[in-house]
Amino acid sequence: MTKRFSLKNFLLNYLVLVAIVLLVIITIMVEPKFLSGENLTNIMRQFGPLSFVSLGMTFVIIGGFIDLSVAGIISLVAVVTVSLIDPLGQVQALIIGVALGAFLGFLNSMVLISAGALTQAEALFITFGMSAVYSAIALIYTDGATQHMSWLTGNQSIFDAIGSGTVGILSVSFLIFLVSLGALWIFHNKTYNGRAISYTGGNKVAAELSGIPIKRSVVLIYTICGLMAAIGAVVLFSRITTAAPIIGKGYETNAILSVVVGGTTLKGGKGSVLRTVLGVLLITLMSNCMNLLGVSPYMQIVLKGSILVVAIWLDNRKEQ
Amino acid sequence: MQTTFAAFGKRSLRAVTKQKAVIAILAMLILMLFFKTNFYTSYNLLNVLKDAAVNEIIAFGVTLTVIAAGCDLSVGGVMCLSGIVSIKLINGGMDIWLAVIIAVLCGALVGFINGFLVVQQKTEAFIITLGIGMLIKGVNQQLTDAHPVSCTNMEYMKIANGKIGGVVPNLALYMIVIGLLVYALLRFTSYGRNLYALGGDYDVAKYSGINVVATKWTAFVLSGTMAAVAGVLLSSKLNTGSSIYGDDTALMVNCGVVVGGTSFAGGVGGILQSFIGLMVLQLLGNCMNMLGIAPYIQQVCQGVVIVAIIWLDCYGRKRKREDV
Numbered sequence: 270m271t272k273r274f275s276l277k278n279f280l281l282n283y284l285v286l287v288a289i290v291l292l293v294i295i296t297i298m299v300e301p302k303f304l305s306g307e308n309l310t311n312i313m314r315q316f317g318p319l320s321f322v323s324l325g326m327t328f329v330i331i332g333g334f335i336d337l338s339v340a341g342i343i344s345l346v347a348v349v350t351v352s353l354i355d356p357l358g359q360v361q362a363l364i365i366g367v368a369l370g371a372f373l374g375f376l377n378s379m380v381l382i383s384a385g386a387l388t389q390a391e392a393l394f395i396t397f398g399m400s401a402v403y404s405a406i407a408l409i410y411t412d413g414a415t416q417h418m419s420w421l422t423g424n425q426s427i428f429d430a431i432g433s434g435t436v437g438i439l440s441v442s443f444l445i446f447l448v449s450l451g452a453l454w455i456f457h458n459k460t461y462n463g464r465a466i467s468y469t470g471g472n473k474v475a476a477e478l479s480g481i482p483i484k485r486s487v488v489l490i491y492t493i494c495g496l497m498a499a500i501g502a503v504v505l506f507s508r509i510t511t512a513a514p515i516i517g518k519g520y521e522t523n524a525i526l527s528v529v530v531g532g533t534t535l536k537g538g539k540g541s542v543l544r545t546v547l548g549v550l551l552i553t554l555m556s557n558c559m560n561l562l563g564v565s566p567y568m569q570i571v572l573k574g575s576i577l578v579v580a581i582w583l584d585n586r587k588e589q
Numbered sequence: 590m591q592t593t594f595a596a597f598g599k600r601s602l603r604a605v606t607k608q609k610a611v612i613a614i615l616a617m618l619i620l621m622l623f624f625k626t627n628f629y630t631s632y633n634l635l636n637v638l639k640d641a642a643v644n645e646i647i648a649f650g651v652t653l654t655v656i657a658a659g660c661d662l663s664v665g666g667v668m669c670l671s672g673i674v675s676i677k678l679i680n681g682g683m684d685i686w687l688a689v690i691i692a693v694l695c696g697a698l699v700g701f702i703n704g705f706l707v708v709q710q711k712t713e714a715f716i717i718t719l720g721i722g723m724l725i726k727g728v729n730q731q732l733t734d735a736h737p738v739s740c741t742n743m744e745y746m747k748i749a750n751g752k753i754g755g756v757v758p759n760l761a762l763y764m765i766v767i768g769l770l771v772y773a774l775l776r777f778t779s780y781g782r783n784l785y786a787l788g789g790d791y792d793v794a795k796y797s798g799i800n801v802v803a804t805k806w807t808a809f810v811l812s813g814t815m816a817a818v819a820g821v822l823l824s825s826k827l828n829t830g831s832s833i834y835g836d837d838t839a840l841m842v843n844c845g846v847v848v849g850g851t852s853f854a855g856g857v858g859g860i861l862q863s864f865i866g867l868m869v870l871q872l873l874g875n876c877m878n879m880l881g882i883a884p885y886i887q888q889v890c891q892g893v894v895i896v897a898i899i900w901l902d903c904y905g906r907k908r909k910r911e912d913v
Binding site for chain 2: 384389400574578
């Protein structure tokens with residue numbers, strides 16, 4: 270028996286897609302420049318750092334937690350990686366930077382597990398404190414100064430490629446994004462540990478009683494989040510060629526925004542990295558369109574905030 | 590006689606171990622005795638009170654929402670908003686007190702919206718208030734074009750910058766008066782008791798005939814109102830309204846409330862605890878300034894203290910869960 274098609278359910282489930290299509294149509298009507306090749310490349314570039322951070326954040330939210338420390342992780346990874354390019358060489362700097370991000374995420378999970386913090390609110394405040402520590406370490410490490418890649422003497426071809434290189438019509442950062450998206454999707458849907466994360470988020474007590482290793486899930490989700498934040502940091506500083514010790518500020522709320530707008534529910538258990546891609550796409554397209562239409566940056570923040578509120582509200586309506 | 594003393598000793602000991610925040614404050618006070626600084630001067634101690642006043646007033650409001658098993662992360666935005674609104678209105682030629690009242694009503698309105706979303710629509714409090722906070726930050730920037738605005742009417746500064754009898758700062762007095770009012774509300778009215786009841790167990794409170802929706806909703810309105818009052822005082826203290834204040838205020842204040850022992854699980858806590866909890870963070874900043882510690886190191890210490898105390902809070906609850 271086929272389910273009867275209901276417009277209401279369709280709209281609730283695919284609201285983001287509908288919103289994206291509407292947004293694109295309206296912008297094309299008002300501003301035909303939107304479809305120019307230049308603007309499309311631009312959108313692909315803007316898709317950069319936030320999408321990586323949001324992919325990592327997706328797992329945290331599916332697992333029923335939250336992570337505010339990505340702001341600190343991005344700042345610290347960016348300044349450490351840039352400062353290591355000269356003394357150690359670019360490959361080593363890249364590896365150490367990404368490993369540092371994963372380690373900081375791991376550290377978060379250790380603090381949470383040792384405290385037995387299993388609710389979103391507890392995780393929120395602990396990761397907020399950790400974020401303050403990480404960003405302060407970034408400030409101490411650089412003495413508050415911004416690191417410029419143009420001041421370095423070492424070879425930095427990898428970072429140049431990540432920042433501005435292209436393969437065919439796709440930018441390198443976009444390719445890295447596709448690869449990590451594929452890897453994370455397979456991890457989430459096809460492996461035991463990936464599925465365990467969903468069960469952990471669905472109901473922690475039930476998951477633990479059914480023998481799901483929820484501690485391992487917590488370690489995994491925070492490590493992945495730290496890792497993806499580190500990759501996001503590398504993409505970010507490669508593109509803007511500077512690394513300020515406060516570079517990651519604001520990424521935590523924007524990442525949560527994209528994940529939730531994409532339709533991953535904050536209650537945990539449900540969601541997918543693919544949905545997050547839609548969320549990031551909507552946010553990116555929205556700022557691109559609003560820039561083209563000449564909306565002031567402050568109004569853009571207001572709109573983003575309202576979209577977040579409406580998305581959470583709708584998400585909640587769907588549950589009931 | 591002996592036994593009552595022993596019982597008293599035991600009880601106070603338990604109260605102290607429960608109050609990690611009190612221990613932290615005592616430790617800081619004792620530590621400061623060993624350093625030769627200006628910490629123990631009446632000037633500095635009054636200054637601590639004055640600096641803490643704005644955040645403490647916000648914390649009193651936030652405490653209500655936390656007791657009701659919610660929390661309010663939009664207070665930072667509300668604080669800026671009310672300061673900007675009142676200064677803009679006064680610069681536009683409005684009477685000071687009318688402008689202040691309108692600014693406070695703005696805060697109440699935001700609280701009302703928070704309450705609608707959290708209580709009536711049953712969304713997750715901390716994420717929705719985070720979103721509202723972000724929205725208001727945008728509004729603040731739009732209102733001021735991201736520039737700070739100063740008040741041209743010098744009378745406005747007198748609200749927060751005076752001293753009673755030339756000694757006690759006005760701000761400290763406001764804090765104490767508001768604190769006492771909220772304390773009385775929680776301790777001596779049926780509203781306060783209902784709030785604790787619904788924080789402890791929402792469904793039980795509902796079936797006991799408490800109007801849970803209205804009670805919890807009011808908590809959010811009061812929280813917004815008090816954040817707005819604090820915002821007016823801050824803008825009067827600095828004679829400036831700006832959209833950049835309060836980026837960390839919301840999380841800091843909520844942390845302070847939890848540090849004091851008001852739990853996110855709801856139903857426990859109080860004004861005194863929140864006062865002490867936030868005082869830990871304020872005093873820590875003052876001590877480190879007195880000792881001449883570099884600002885970045887201060888940030889590390891503050892982060893570590895927040896993590897440590899919330900860690901202890903969680904750990905205590907975990908032990909309790911495992912005992913049962």
